[in-house]
Structures are given as C-alpha cells and as structure tokens.
Amino acid sequence: MKSCREATRLMSESQERKLPLREQASLKLHLALCAPCRNFSKQMNILRRISKSYAEGGPEKAEE
Template sequence: MLNCKQTTVLLSQSQARRLSRKERLLLRLHLMFCPHCRRYRKQMAFIRQSMRQWVRDK
C-alpha cells in the first residue's frame, strides 16, 4: 500500500499523465482509508477548477 507522500506524488502526476492500472488501484486503495489524502485530492480539484474559472473570466 502507498504512504501519504507517494499518494500525493501520484495525485500530482495524474494531472499530467494517465496513471497505470496498478497506480490507479493503489491510489484508490489508499484513498479509501486515508481522509487526509482525500482532503488533499479535493483541495487540488478546487484549485484546478478555480484556476480554470479565473482564466475564463480574464
């Protein structure tokens, strides 16, 4: 199973590339049990969406 540091790296990499099946499985497994990494994923999504909106509104 992944630790939190490995999970945050994979979450970041998932923005730039498609993760392998194994990486996706390990990521899902970790996220099922770790509320901190789930919160980090939500924060990343919020920032990404906010930046997209900011670029559109410019």
C-alpha cells in the same frame, strides 16, 4: 499500501498524465483508507477548477 507522500505525488502526476491501472488502483486503495489524503485530493480538485476558471476569464465570463 502507498505512503501519503507517494499518494500525493500520484495525485499531482494524475493532473498531467493518465496513471497506469496499477497506480490508479494503489491510489484508490490509499484514498479509501486515508482521510487526510482524501481531503488533499478534494482541495486539489477545487484549486484546479478555480485555476481553469481564471484562465478562461473568470466567473464573469462564465455567466455571459
């Protein structure tokens, strides 16, 4: 099983590139067993959505 450091690195890299099947499977296994890394993954997704919204003009633009 991957270490938490390796898992967070893969989560970060997955934002920039498609992970190979082996890395995807390894990360999914780690996330299934590691609550802190699942939490980190959720937080990364929230930050990504907020950043994307901000880059697109913020929530005010989305409501128009």
